[in-house]
Amino acid sequence: MSKLATQINALGQFCGRRDLPELSQAALQQTYQLKQADVFVFFGGSIVGGVATLAQAIHAQVARHYVIVGGYGHTTAALIKSAQTHYPTIKFDTSSEAQIFAQILQAEYGLQVDFLETNSTNCGNNITNLLTLLTANQIKFNSLILCQDATMQLRMTAALRKYVAPSVKVINYAAYAATVNDQLTFDHPLPGMWSLDKYVSLLLGEISRLTDDHNGYGPAGKNFIAHVAVPATLQTAAAQLQQQFTTRSADPRFAGK
Structure with a gap:
């Protein structure tokens, strides 16, 4: 190469880290001695194709609670354009990334998450708003799987680690894994x-x-x-x-x- x-x-x-070989209860058990994580969090900075990973997580029952996090930030305009291109039959609520992904998840997979966080605008308040939401809904956690665009995955978990106890298991699973070939195409x-x-x-x-x-x-x-x-x-x-x-x-x- x-x-x-x-x-x-x-x-x-490096940036698009995945700490599990696959999204499954068996992989969680083998790697972390967990049947389920307490919370699976999908972040709206992902490309639209990342929603398939969220659907996979829900089908595999890898967590007790599922959240989509994302208001309007630097990736949102591109997400809106991409979502409208790939899903032209959906009339999108473009006020937040979380709403967009929730609509795709429902339309394409017939699935829903437990909570949407729609106010955050950057990586930092993605995390602080997430923690506020979990506290407000009395969701206690000792383990979380974070799923963000592969380019931003590692920074998202580093942001969370700043706020949670060292004993909390913070598990990376990037929304996709991209490889580039010698022709510099994916x-x-x-x-x-x-x-x-x-x-x-x-x-x-x-x-x-x-x-x-x-x-x-x-x-x-x-x-x-x-x-x-x-x-x-x-x-x-x-x-x-x-x-x-x-x-x-x-x-x-x-x-x-």
Whole structure:
């Protein structure tokens, strides 16, 4: 495989972490000695194709409660356009990402989640609003599975770890797993998948945020997330990819207040 494709895939695998080999009670039992997690959380920053993973989770009964989290943030405009393209018969409530995914889940799979969080605008208040919702509904938890767009998955769990006790099991299961081939195309493109340039731009933005220095989001920087150790090999790969791709900057319109 070409060096470029290898570097992109390395960043994608790091950011789009999956702590389970599959979404099943058997995998949960084998990996975490759990029959079910207390809560499965799907985040609206995902591409529309990620809804299949949410449906899979519900069918597999991997959690006791299911939540979709997402208000209106930097990915929402793209989600609306993608949802309307792939599901033209659905009349979408475009006020929040959570509403959009709930409508797709109902229309395509006949499924519903227990709760929607519709006010958050960024990764940080995705988490704080989620925790507020769980508290308000008296949902106690010792384990959560978080499912976000693969580019943002690791940062989402790092954000949650900042707020919960170390004893809480925080399980990653990215909404999709993308691989790029030597032709710099996706091996198995999903509905609504980012263009390659956008995908790499998002990954580069994540490496910058996850790096725990004065520019990052960790304790040594903005202190938005728990510490994440980014391997030196990935730092090097990101630096080299930045010579050919742009890095997504934070959008101040959706910053926390």
